[in-house]
Amino acid sequence: MGTHLITGATGAVGAAVAGLLHDAGHSVILTGRDAGRLDATAARIAGGDRVRTLVLDLTDPRRIEPSLEGAELPPLDGLVHGAGSVALGTVxxxxxxxxxxxxLVNTAAPAELTRLLLPSVRAARGHVVFVNSGSGLRANPGWSAYAASKHALRALADALRAEEPEIRVTSVFPGRFASEMQRQVRAHEGGDYDPDAFMSARTVAKVIVNALETPRDATVTDVSVRG
Structure with a gap:
């Protein structure tokens, strides 16, 4: 079994990925900005068994390296970039x-964290998963900044895959799924938020975990998921 570090681990998809990996026998390192929420998520997953927490603030990528000092991370079989930020509006x-x-949050922080953790990922011949968005494939009206950040994230993943042939790199492009971010989006759009109207975060998480658990003789490079 391996060790996987997950950003945005207190969010809907991040927590679901951590739970599924843990259920499969892996160890997980949960990262996020809020120590209390991280501890609560860890307790829900396993009461602390095979679960570590690490406070990381991705709003300023320059602060990531100092936050990792002394963390003593093991070789990482998986690095899942699940954190994200959205602010909608026209140009x-x-x-x-x-x-x-x-x-910063959607592109520069994943780039910096990947750079810092590459030695640990290389040591395990591990797997980096970027949780992207349908907005990383197309830009719709009112979504310009978010789409630009996600298009850049796709470019980051593609470049990393070419630069690091000994590790696997996957971009996952989900459509809309039930989450706090989706609640914010619906409020911006002036509509009601009904979680049952969207894919579940657990469905998206299963796709991510399936990619991570693909046998080593293959790589799932890009996968789109629609509800």
Whole structure:
């Protein structure tokens, strides 16, 4: 069994991925900004058995390296980038901070964390999964900044795959799924949020875990998931 580090581990998909991996016998390292929420998520998964937590604030990629000092991470069989940020609006409406915030969290932070953890991933000949979005494949009106950050994330994954042939790299492009982010999106759109109207986060998580558990003689490079 392996060890997998998951960002955004207190979110819907991140927590579901961690739970599924743990149920399969793996050890998981949960990361997020809120120590209390991380501890609560760890307790729900396993009461602390084969679960570690690590506080990481991805809103400023320059702070990631100091946060990892002294962490003593083992070889990583999986690195799952599940954290994300969204701020919707037209190009005419979005302020510079809306662009900067999403590009930092959705693109620059995964790039920096990957850079810092590459020695651990290489040591295990591991697997990096980028949880992207349908917006990483197309840009719709009102989604410009978010889509730009996710298109850039796809480019990051493609470049990493070519640069690091000994590790596997997967981009997952989910459609809309039930989550707190989806609640925010629906509020912005002026609509009601009904979680039953969307894919479950667990469904998306199963796709991610299936990619991670693909036999080593193959790589799932890109997978789209629609409800």
């Amino acid at each position: 005419a409406e979005l302020a510079p901070d809306d662009w900067i915030g999403q590009l």
